[in-house]
Amino acid sequence: MEKMITIPRYIVVDEDRNAIYEILSKLNLKNPLVVVGKSTKKYAPDFEYIYYSDINLEDSDIKNITKGYDSVIGVGGGRSIDIGKYIAYQTGIPFISMPTTASNDGIASPVVSLRQPSILVDPPIAVVVDLNIIRKSPKRLLSAGFGDMVSNITAVLDWKLAHREIGEGYSESSAIFSKTIAEELMDYVLRDIHLSHYPEKLVKALIGSGITISIAGSTRPASGSEHLFSHALDYLKKKYELDVDSLHGEQCGVGTIISSYLHYKEDNLSYEDMENIRLSLKRVGAPTTGKKLGFEEEILIEALTIAHAIRKRYTILRKGISKERAEEILKECEVI
Ligand SMILES: NC(=O)C1=CN([C@@H]2O[C@H](COP(=O)(O)OP(=O)(O)OC[C@H]3O[C@@H](n4cnc5c(N)ncnc54)[C@H](OP(=O)(O)O)[C@@H]3O)[C@@H](O)[C@H]2O)C=CC1
């Protein structure tokens, strides 16, 4: 079927540590394998588990890992969920997402983003969020999650631009959904000085972002030029073996400052909206400069010059930016 949209069947965002057991019984799943990291093992439900660091993704018989299990539960940040989602997909069994923080929109998405380009798989059959765990998770992770959420604003602008300039397919419903949840969260961050409901609003927005990807059948509503910049940084981290531990959402946040400046210069975004993006990132404590992200200027300049070529995706970067122009842009939007 061409346009079948698959989204999670159950989504629980609550303060109930036992929700996972109820969901498993509703789905008649009895023997899950839990994929977890070393810091998040303490949050795992009481089933057999494997550390994602012990999984060799290149392993041709990855199916052996899940032999005898009827499902996979990913417990943790983006990597646990990505790897759990991936091995469940490889073996054709259901995946349940149990995020322990809200650091990116892989929580409910049909995407595995372990390398570029990311691949579309099945979304989790269920998403089970214990808000008590999210609220206690490291602030830095919750700031990164905002970066991956606000990135939807420039992602949708890039998608519209691609539709206008090269006739790329465009889903109005998922674009409006994506833009609206990102702007709603940004407005909340700018409005509520105490950010008392931030973790809950963030995790719900990130779940929504994953659903917009399912509706579009692509990461277009959540990934544009700002993600290309983040993926370029990931590429350069590997190429130069840089010792920088920046998170995906943090990189996307700085990427969004750059992309929103480029869209402002082409009248696709107001000056006020561009400044609200920077201000809201600052309010949640996310990095807003390359230095705070941990990169030297020349790496940031190189990332912006190669970003357009990271994958086949038309954005406001178009066919690429020269080194000189990249340096000018990064200075003009105060990233360097
Ligand atoms: N599928 C998709 O759509 C997307 C997927 N991704 C994936 O996400 C990854 C990045 O995810 P991200 O979360 O930023 O980074 P990580 O998954 O590397 O998580 C960062 C660290 O936070 C720890 N952590 C998570 N929750 C808690 C908690 N409650 N308390 C204490 N520590 C905690 C993790 O622990 P531990 O060591 O136990 O894991 C890990 O050490 C990317 O590498 C990519 O694989 C990114 C974007 C989109």
Ligand SMILES: O=C(CO)COP(=O)(O)O
């Ligand atoms: O990070 C993502 C969405 O937030 C996945 O997007 P990509 O398609 O750019 O990997």
Ligand SMILES: [Zn+2]
């Ligand atoms: Zn992302």
